[in-house]
Amino acid sequence: MKFRSVFDIIGPVMIGPSSSHTAGAARIGRAARDLFGREPKYANIHLYGSFAKTYKGHGTDVAIVGGILDYDTYDQRIGKSLETAKQKGIRVRFHEEDAHTDHPNTARIKMGDDQGSIELVGISIGGGKAEITELNGFELRLSGSHPAILLIHNDRYGAIASVTSILAKRQINIGHMEVSRKEEGQEALMVIEVDQNVDDDVLDELEKAEHIVQVAKISE
Numbered sequence: 335m336k337f338r339s340v341f342d343i344i345g346p347v348m349i350g351p352s353s354s355h356t357a358g359a360a361r362i363g364r365a366a367r368d369l370f371g372r373e374p375k376y377a378n379i380h381l382y383g384s385f386a387k388t389y390k391g392h393g394t395d396v397a398i399v400g401g402i403l404d405y406d407t408y409d410q411r412i413g414k415s416l417e418t419a420k421q422k423g424i425r426v427r428f429h430e431e432d433a434h435t436d437h438p439n440t441a442r443i444k445m446g447d448d449q450g451s452i453e454l455v456g457i458s459i460g461g462g463k464a465e466i467t468e469l470n471g472f473e474l475r476l477s478g479s480h481p482a483i484l485l486i487h488n489d490r491y492g493a494i495a496s497v498t499s500i501l502a503k504r505q506i507n508i509g510h511m512e513v514s515r516k517e518e519g520q521e522a523l524m525v526i527e528v529d530q531n532v533d534d535d536v537l538d539e540l541e542k543a544e545h546i547v548q549v550a551k552i553s554e
Contacts, residue, residue: 363401
């Protein structure tokens with residue numbers, strides 16, 4: 335197994351007792367915040383496996399909400415994230431689920447506001463790392479180890495080419511890319527991991543490209 339740095343072995347700088355249950359959980363919450371693009375009005379958090387059994391004792395609850403509030407894993411404010419969310423008027427509900435999942439540390443986050451919503455499934459894979467495995471019903475594999483661009487687009491000829499040509503023009507290198515769709519000819523999801531954080535003006539240009547419906551990013 336290859337590691338990018340010593341921190342992949344000993345875990346990240348973090349608040350809380352467990353890299354899997356705290357740091358990984360915070361990264362799932364923050365990925366949801368990044369993809370939603372703003373502070374939500376509500377968050378329904380469904381926990382599975384060991385997350386459901388130990389989330390209060392291991393700080394998974396405050397970690398996920400801290401991520402939703404856009405706190406990093408080492409942010410001291412994570413410990414009071416539930417109180418902060420309440421003060422901000424964010425309705426947070428936790429649901430302990432009995433259903434079997436492929437990974438023991440799994441969370442499904444449904445959050446939104448009057449303008450829209452998002453549903454995301456994330457798993458904490460150890461060492462403070464997390465992966466996003468589902469977004470609004472689309473299956474994906476998003477490691478969170480690199481900056482990423484996510485594009486919902488019409489499943490039409492030329493959609494992928496229009497996106498990659500913009501990234502090439504901006505000298506943005508693609509490290510990993512995958513496309514998933516629910517049904518041929520309908521909406522599809524393009525996930526592109528890149529080597530550097532992407533500026534908002536690049537997102538604006540991507541959103542104007544042919545067949546692109548919505549664009550979001552996750553920064554490193």
